[in-house]
Amino acid sequence: xxxxxxxxxxxxxxxxxxxxxxxxxxxxxxxxxxxxxxxxxxxxxxxxxxxxxxxxxxxxxxxxxxxxxxxxxxxxxxxxxxxxxxxxxxxxxxxxxxxxxxxxxxxxxxxxxxxxxxxxxxxxxxxxxxxxxxxxxxxxxxxxxxxxxxxxxxxxxxxxxxxxxxxxxxxxxxxxxxxxxxxxxxxxxxxxxxxxxxxxxxxxxxxxxxxxxxxxxxxxxxxxxxxxxxxxxxxxxxxxxxxxxxxxxxxxxxxxxxxxxxxxxxxxxxxxxxxxxxxxxxxxxxxxxxxxxxxxxxxxxxxxxxxxxxxxx
Ligand SMILES: Nc1ncnc2c1ncn2[C@@H]1O[C@H](COP(=O)(O)OP(=O)(O)O)[C@@H](O)[C@H]1O
Ligand SMILES: [Mg+2]
Numbered sequence: 001x002x003x004x005x006x007x008x009x010x011x012x013x014x015x016x017x018x019x020x021x022x023x024x025x026x027x028x029x030x031x032x033x034x035x036x037x038x039x040x041x042x043x044x045x046x047x048x049x050x051x052x053x054x055x056x057x058x059x060x061x062x063x064x065x066x067x068x069x070x071x072x073x074x075x076x077x078x079x080x081x082x083x084x085x086x087x088x089x090x091x092x093x094x095x096x097x098x099x100x101x102x103x104x105x106x107x108x109x110x111x112x113x114x115x116x117x118x119x120x121x122x123x124x125x126x127x128x129x130x131x132x133x134x135x136x137x138x139x140x141x142x143x144x145x146x147x148x149x150x151x152x153x154x155x156x157x158x159x160x161x162x163x164x165x166x167x168x169x170x171x172x173x174x175x176x177x178x179x180x181x182x183x184x185x186x187x188x189x190x191x192x193x194x195x196x197x198x199x200x201x202x203x204x205x206x207x208x209x210x211x212x213x214x215x216x217x218x219x220x221x222x223x224x225x226x227x228x229x230x231x232x233x234x235x236x237x238x239x240x241x242x243x244x245x246x247x248x249x250x251x252x253x254x255x256x257x258x259x260x261x262x263x264x265x266x267x268x269x270x271x272x273x274x275x276x277x278x279x280x281x282x283x284x285x286x287x288x289x290x291x292x293x294x295x296x297x298x299x300x301x302x303x304x305x306x307x308x309x310x311x312x313x
Pocket of ligand 1 (some may be wrong): 010016017159195
């Protein structure tokens with residue numbers, strides 16, 4: 001499991017972005033004109049939001065795109081710091097290599113507090129001549145009106161069945177998998193149009209067999225073993241955050257678990273840990289918070305990592 005498929009299969013051209021046709025067309029047109037308004041991508045997880053903007057900046061700036069692009073994430077309790085420091089410092093300097101403007105990609109923008117959003121709005125105004133913003137959010141309604149009105153909004157949808165099929169076919173071809181029709185149905189049902197989940201489950205299955213069946217998928221998607229989760233928690237308690245995170249990632253991939261699945265299991269396992277009751281309470285409470293954020297649509301890996309980081313403190 002040396003390469004994570006969601007990264008391996010991240011689209012690198014507009015053509016490789018499946019579905020979202022109208023949005024892709026419009027972004028492509030902006031890129032061809034070498035012009036881009038401030039944009040807001042909203043929509044559920046795993047439907048190509050991050051992928052599309054990364055394709056766009058690569059087309060705009062070529063190989064050295066990173067010199068003109070700041071890619072950052074608003075969650076993890078430091079949103080205001082990102083706006084006040086990272087984004088401001090980046091915006092202050094001129095674009096490099098004669099580029100007309102720089103781009104700030106701010107993922108999970110809806111995790112920003114209102115105060116942070118006000119600061120962001122001011123930065124957007126102040127540097128409008130040399131910076132364009134691409135805000136990514138699960139729900140556009142969580143952003144304050146002055147930000148929404150400064151952006152062209154693109155609403156992404158979960159991918160349709162035919163699109164998911166296309167993605168499965170492509171992965172199957174490259175990875176040498178045989179995926180039967182019932183398995184495709186199962187993958188679509190489970191994923192609800194979230195490609196990240198489809199690819200994670202496929203990768204987990206492929207470790208066991210190249211022949212992907214419905215049974216195998218349901219086997220894999222069922223819960224992780226309590227022992228594995230307990231091991232992760234014990235690593236946290238012993239302040240071994242990095243190993244805890246790696247192990248949990250492995251477990252999530254192996255069983256194709258979503259963040260919500262994991263939280264439920266973590267919560268159960270906390271009770272059986274050999275620690276003080278107060279600490280258990282604290283941890284259970286924290287789980288509740290993270291579960292809420294996940295239900296609201298936050299990025300799973302980031303939220304789970306922040307949970308483990310909190311446990312490791
Ligand atoms: N529309 C799509 N076309 C092709 N692959 C996709 C698409 N959406 C998601 N994926 C796959 O899922 C992974 C995660 O997608 P991403 O763009 O990060 O989703 P989002 O930002 O909407 O949560 C990508 O790396 C890619 O492998
Ligand atoms: Mg994303």
